[in-house]
Ligand code: ATP
């Protein structure tokens with residue numbers, strides 16, 4: 001089965017053609033990141049306008065690269081939330097028009113489910129599994145008893161991990177989004193500042209990153225006021241060590257409490273090298289019999305291939321939308 005998948009929830013316009021939910025025939029990603037950099041974050045209105053400009057070009061390119069005619073497709077998938085409402089609506093409108101024109105079923109996909117299913121391109125997902133979703137807008141532990149079933153067992157009470165990276169990056173004068181650069185700097189420094197590990201000892205699976213962000217900002221401001229030297233490398237290493245410690249500690253604990261065959265880490269922050277390395281080590285040591293899966297770097301950030309993979313499961317379950325499908329900016333999984 002061939003699915004055309006459309007993603008436009010934030011600042012990437014992306015269209016992919018996926019075969020049987022597991023083979024990428026094409027995955028076109030038009031990133032707008034340069035247009036948002038001078039504002040230090042994504043400007044919703046600018047994002048929507050770029051999606052309008054890029055969408056039809058991306059659809060055409062995805063079909064050409066996959067060497068597929070619309071008649072060969074069996075469905076059109078689209079992200080309908082969570083994300084920026086205006087941005088989502090561009091993808092939804094394009095997907096509806098394409099589905100209508102070619103008489104294809106419309107498959108609605110949750111963007112965060114997409115992030116998890118990006119791991120399916122590495123290795124078939126096996127259930128039950130635990131997924132750590134770490135991205136620009138989310139940090140949550142999702143338990144999947146079976147395919148297509150999502151339960152949030154813990155989540156951030158304030159900032160998402162990626163958001164924290166971007167905010168401290170701004171204080172250091174780095175270019176948005178700064179996760180990748182902080183990751184690189186962290187590997188050159190040491191954890192000398194010992195920032196707090198919020199909620200690490202608490203008996204739940206929730207996270208908090210705003211205290212870490214405040215400690216970081218205070219450290220920088222105090223040093224600036226006293227005209228003291230700061231090591232940007234050590235600041236980055238200390239910040240990253242704190243993020244990694246809490247994410248790894250709580251995730252490993254969750255995998256010990258819940259029966260799991262696999263641990264999936266996904267979302268933009270899953271591209272973090274420090275995090276990938278630590279999880280590989282800890283899972284090997286602490287979770288015998290559990291396989292750790294993380295998507296390749298280019299499938300960690302937003303892309304339509306992951307939407308196509310999740311859509312395949314949704315379609316099998318008969319989850320088809322009609323033309324009333326609307327954007328749901330705060331779409332979420334069930335919490336338990
Ligand atoms: P969401 O998926 O929650 O709706 P989003 O789609 O905007 O949010 P993603 O595109 O999945 O988020 O991820 C973007 C985030 O990933 C940014 O905050 C960015 O700084 C962060 N990021 C990217 N690479 C790295 C890295 N190597 N280390 C840490 N963070 C990173």
Ligand code: MG
Pocket residue numbers: 010011012301302
């Ligand atoms: Mg993005």
Ligand code: FE
Pocket residue numbers: 111115135136267268301302
């Ligand atoms: Fe995302």
